[in-house]
């Protein structure tokens with residue numbers, strides 16, 4: 001084989017490995033977002049190792065990219081933009097995890113991390129289609145699979161070492177929760193950050209006109225405020241922070257009629273909604289207060305849902321209706337679309 005053929009074959013293997021690693025990082029990132037319990041940590045360990053493996057391959061990829069840029073063809077700007085988005089995502093992930101820079105203006109490093117990754121998806125598809133790979137059977141030979149395994153093992157080691165350095169040097173990242181989130185404003189309601197899943201703007205709701213539809217009737221704010229069920233629970237936001245508060249309000253099983261329904265749907269004034277298995281009703285709270293104070297608009301006034309051990313996007317704000325029906329609880333987009 002000529003040197004050029006060898007270089008091209010190596011390039012194809014690097015690209016193939018990058019494709020697999022990008023897919024793993026993207027998938028495990030979303031798995032981590034789906035949980036506020038142990039699976040989030042496991043998924044993030046794979047996620048971070050995948051991210052470090054991508055970093056390890058970047059010197060090789062930069063040689064391929066330089067070769068590609070040396071023969072200009074249509075779409076090179078799309079490749080460059082794709083590269084820039086991947087680099088932004090990697091950098092923001094590392095800034096977040098080390099704690100070097102967690103808040104960037106009104107956004108968080110996590111917002112940049114995930115935002116850049118999502119924006120890169122169409123470009124990644126385009127890139128793979130437009131710069132077609134010539135995969136040969138030998139790319140998956142035993143030797144190459146072992147090489148790939150060595151890259152992944154090295155990356156896992158580098159990730160473990162980076163975590164140790166973060167802890168040993170007392171970088172802010174050492175204080176992360178197992179989901180990677182940072183503590184913010186626990187037990188101090190005024191200091192708890194306000195965030196939304198995506199596009200929900202904060203509605204201004206008139207206390208006296210507001211009604212909650214649940215259990216076949218309409219509840220006024222004053223009626224709801226007489227409930228005093230308490231729950232200390234941690235909101236773990238996918239934006240990268242968590243906050244523990246004492247919430248007070250009505251346990252959901254007190255608001256719905258006793259039925260043999262299978263799921264509960266909690267709906268916001270904004271149209272945002274989430275669905276839960278009915279057996280969780282006794283562990284969820286429709287809160288009107290946190291830390292003994294009425295909720296403010298940003299945190300869901302007049303009433304918001306508290307779902308212990310579930311990510312923040314399940315904690316519907318500005319709740320206007322609680323319905324029960326026979327649809328399975330998983331009959332919804334795993335992540336909200338609004």
Ligand code: HEM
Nearest residue numbers: 025026029030033044048051052089093094097114117180
């Ligand atoms: C292009 C795709 C992606 C790459 C290459 C990537 C890579 C990384 C890297 C290198 C880190 C830092 C790991 C560490 O040092 O602990 C990280 C952290 C993180 N990523 Fe991603 N990521 C990608 C997409 C996503 C997506 C789509 C999500 C969520 C939907 C996500 C969620 C997270 C979370 C929650 C952390 C924080 C982990 C922690 O602090 O322990 N990532 N990512």
Ligand code: HEM
Nearest residue numbers: 015018019065067068069076079080083086128131132133
């Ligand atoms: C970290 C992810 C990646 C980045 C940042 C990246 C970036 C780039 C850039 C900037 C170029 C040069 C401009 C061009 O030719 O359009 C390029 C070329 C190329 N990329 Fe990627 N790419 C990535 C992943 C991939 C993947 C997953 C594949 C295929 C599965 C791939 C296949 C190719 C091919 C075949 C070329 C052309 C090389 C040549 O002409 O010699 N790349 N890439």
